[in-house]
Amino acid sequence: MRRETKDSLAAGLTAVAAVFCVVLAFGIAVALLAKSQPILATSSVGRLLLGSGWHPMRREFGLLPFIVGTLWVSGLSMAIGVPICLLTAIYISEYSHRRIRSLAKPLLDLLAGIPPVVFGLWGVLAVVPLVAKLAARAGAASTGYSILAGGIVLAIMIFPIIISVTEEVLRKVPIEARAASLALGATRWQTTKHVVLRAALPGVFAAIVLGFSRAFGETMAVLMVVGNVPILPRSLFDPAYPLPALIANNYGEMMSIPLYDSALMFAALVLLVVVLLFNVAATLVLRRLEKRIA
């Protein structure tokens, strides 16, 4: 085969693959929207999104507790996870010996490879009792199945993503920049803070966004420790019921209660839209950050 033919073949093939992936995302959104029509025909979007009663048998499908539950759990996991991840990534990239780095990286990759159900099980066995003890000490009545348990398990699940991406980004900062800073008499920490982190800021931000997206959609591990009670939670020791857990738990009743399948499809659509909005917002922020640095 001539190399020009090969080239046009490759161009065609890559284009088809790219189009397929983009169309797929649209396809999912369209399918979910179509499937949500029956429920949208019976109640308004406002009532579905802001209603707080979930009683499918009585045809009440308020999604607010689930949306709030999702925000609580993923927000908490970020609050716990991000500082630890950043410090770890900085240590591995800026301070640690090469040997420690070559040891830590495979271990982090291993953490990334553990299936969610194992994290969930570990959460049930270790984190839930711990949270129950904490709650008892704090004087709150809690079974341990709570937002806090969900947040902790989720935080650990996003560690490998955020750490490895952040570390990668930090190491991309040219060594000359560090050398210049150190030559001026700055300490390592000053160099890290004012030179490395500053240059790597957009990348670090992207890593955090990646972690958040993962946290948002994670289902099984959270479902196993979060308590699954459709209420508006008032404290970290309260149980919550995130959207993905709603869909996974009740997938089974889809065929047995009228409108239920449509309500769940709508919940899936809400999840998709929220993730999409979040990604768009993140991209905008990222652009501004890049501009500011350049």
Next chain:
Amino acid sequence: MRPREAQVGVAFLAVAMTLVLLQSPGGAARRSAGSTKKGRIRVSGAWALYPMMVRWAEEYHKLNPGVRIDVSAGGAGKGATDALSGMVDIGMVSRDIHPEEVKRGGFWVPVVKDAVLPTANAGNPAAKELVKTGLKRDTFVALWIEGKSLTWAEAAGKPKSGDPIRVYTRSDACGAAETWAKYLGKNQEDLQGVAVYGDPGLAEAVQRDRLGVGFNNLNYAYDTTTNKPVPNLMVIPIDINGDGKLSRSESFYQNRQAVKKAIADLVYPSPPARDLNLLTKGKPKGLTRDFLLWILGDGQKYVDEAGYIELPKQKIAEAIKKLR
């Protein structure tokens, strides 16, 4: 981690992720009874039926080495949805079949019986009192439906225990919760309490929480080898006639055989006792039909061993007639 917790944990993990693949070993040497049946049957659904189905699948596979049966558990609702959407051939449904499911072409036969039992942590503050008095249905209603926060003293008459009862339920759409709710006059969605995934998960939660109460299918509340309640779990006796004490006819919770007898003799109320069903989309044909007929025939001899209760002869006969 204490050993029994590790055990439960491992069991939980195993079941949660299990897909029992009964591979056909191939080769004519192992082909018994000259069976030439070949194919694959996919089964999913109720945790309540899972151990039974695994046993049936093994035995059927021994007779028909050319048939592979995949069994997975995920709750009654998943079984119904999977079967009706064509993802599996047979759905295990441990509750009544909903009219909506019939409308979508659901065909079903009852195959065995078991029961949902209320459970509490064995170390609860009123354990001794509970064995003597049991709990009335009204108390269960107050806890699971009305969501009242009762103390152990208020519920079980133990003086001086200010500890609250902590109520657990199931998060997955399942027959056990639906049947328990039906006993209390409602549906699963009306059950209050912290919701945990899966039958083993709920047992685990109550085993770990000294103040916890929950409910489990017979075979998750009692250990299959010792026939005693699983470690750290006690079955709450039901004060059936509501007279505030347990008469001799109401106390049958010492071991699994005694409970099974009470369920078979209809002493234990129904619900929470119930038939376990197998659901197919439309009337089954071919291999699936053959497997179902075998379950209702020869398959019944494994029912008792596996810890379930046989259906009355007449019900079996009706089910066979329905299939033919």
